Amino acid sequence: MPRPKLTYFDAPISRGEECRLALTIAGVEFDDVRLARDAWLALKPSTPFGSVPIFEIPGEGVLAQSNAILTLIGRRHDLHPEDDFEAARHEAMMQHVEDLRAALGPSMRMSDEAEKKKAREVIVATTLPTWAASVEKQIAGPFFAGDRVHVVDLKLFVVVVWLSSGKLDHVPASIFEGHPKLLGLHAAVRDHERVKAWYAKA
Numbered sequence: 446m447p448r449p450k451l452t453y454f455d456a457p458i459s460r461g462e463e464c465r466l467a468l469t470i471a472g473v474e475f476d477d478v479r480l481a482r483d484a485w486l487a488l489k490p491s492t493p494f495g496s497v498p499i500f501e502i503p504g505e506g507v508l509a510q511s512n513a514i515l516t517l518i519g520r521r522h523d524l525h526p527e528d529d530f531e532a533a534r535h536e537a538m539m540q541h542v543e544d545l546r547a548a549l550g551p552s553m554r555m556s557d558e559a560e561k562k563k564a565r566e567v568i569v570a571t572t573l574p575t576w577a578a579s580v581e582k583q584i585a586g587p588f589f590a591g592d593r594v595h596v597v598d599l600k601l602f603v604v605v606v607w608l609s610s611g612k613l614d615h616v617p618a619s620i621f622e623g624h625p626k627l628l629g630l631h632a633a634v635r636d637h638e639r640v641k642a643w644y645a646k647a
């Protein structure tokens with residue numbers, strides 16, 4: 446039986462990693478394709494939106510957009526709510542993560558250091574606290590919806606890993622201090638047995 450294929454870059458801090466973690470927690474064996482730049486440029490025109498991650502299921506097709514991929518995996522493997530309204534609430538939070546990535550996007554492309562510093566300082570002072578406060582008040586704890594992990598938790602986990610890595614210029618590693626539920630969610634995903642096993646073999 447051919448396996449599904451998840452195609453992304455070799456980066457543990459972004460959208461493809463969310464999908465890899467979802468498949469890992471679901472216990473799905475998949476082909477983990479990690480593209481180098483040349484391979485990506487060759488593949489890009491054939492992808493649905495000119496972006497990765499893409500998820501190919503033999504006999505079904507190729508799906509793009511990280512939130513759609515996560516939702517599909519979640520629905521099929523009991524990692525997304527069955528109740529329509531609750532599912533939409535999770536999807537809203539996943540979109541909130543995409544909104545934050547979009548807000549950071551321009552500064553990721555700035556080559557002028559002074560301009561980048563200024564843009565990031567504004568984000569740290571305004572966008573991030575507002576973003577995190579909205580998340581904080583919606584987390585039941587330890588996971589978004591209580592005791593069970595869902596794909597929304599993986600989306601939040603990966604963005605927290607990225608932004609609190611201390612490796613993003615002008616974004617302090619302490620950025621989410623003061624948001625104990627968000628940090629608790631991060632710890633709960635990090636300590637999930639299958640997540641630990643995934644990073645142990647990385």
Ligand SMILES: N[C@@H](CCC(=O)N[C@@H](CS)C(=O)NCC(=O)O)C(=O)O
Nearest residue numbers: 459460495496497498509510511512
């Ligand atoms: N909304 C899309 C965004 C996808 C996206 O921007 N992917 C980036 C990597 S995280 C990409 O494909 N970059 C390479 C390019 O645009 O050529 C999603 O959630 O999947």
